Amino acid sequence: MLHTLEADLKKAEQHLHDEFAKLQVGRANPAIVEGIMVMVYGSAQPLRNVASVGTLDAQTISIQPWDRSVLRDISKAINDANIGLNPQDNGESVLIRIPALTEERRRDLVKIAKKLAEDGKVAIRNIRQDYLKKIKGQDESVGEDIVKQQEKDLQKNIDEAIVLIDKMLKHKEEEIMKI
DSSP: OOTTHHHHHHHHHHHHHHHHHHSOOSSOOTHHHHTOEEEETTEEEEHHHHEEEEEEETTEEEEEESSGGGHHHHHHHHHHTTSSOOEEEOSSOEEEEOOOOOHHHHHHHHHHHHHHHHHHHHHHHHHHHHHHHHHHTSOTTSOHHHHHHHHHHHHHHHHHHHHHHHHHHHHHHHHHHOO
16 A cells, blocks of 8 residues: 555655755756746747756856757746846857855745745645545455554654655755855
C-alpha cells in the first residue's frame, strides 16, 4: 500500500528544492530565469527552450538565444516577469547583473522561502490524506491491525518529510541572510 509513498514525498521535496533554487540570493543562478515564459513564434515557450542560459561570473547571468531575432522578446519577458531584474540586450545576448541584496530584500526573500516551505508542507499533508483514503478504502479482508500499522507507518514517513522541509527552510534562511 505504501510502496509509492516515498516517491510521492520525494517529488514534493524536489519541487520545494527547485523553488528554493529560483530564489535570488545575490548570486547569479540560471534557475532564476530559466522558467520565464517568452512569447516567440506565436506561442509561449520557457526561456530554456529558446536560449542557452548560463553564468559569466558570480553576479552575471548570460542568455544566448538560438535565434537573435528573439532578443527583444526575451528582454520583454524578463521585465514582464517582475522579478526585480534588469536585462541588457547587447545585440548578441542578454546579460543580467544580479544586484547585491539589501537587508530589506533579504527579509522579503526569507518570507517567500517560508511561504514556499509551508506550501511544501501542505503538499505533504495532501499526500497523507490521499494515502489515508487508500488505507481506509481497503477491503474487509485486510485486518484492523494491518490498517493501524499502515497508518502508523504513513504518519512516520510524513513526519520525516516535514522535518526535512524544516531543515531545508533553515538552510535556505541561513543562505539568504549570510552577507
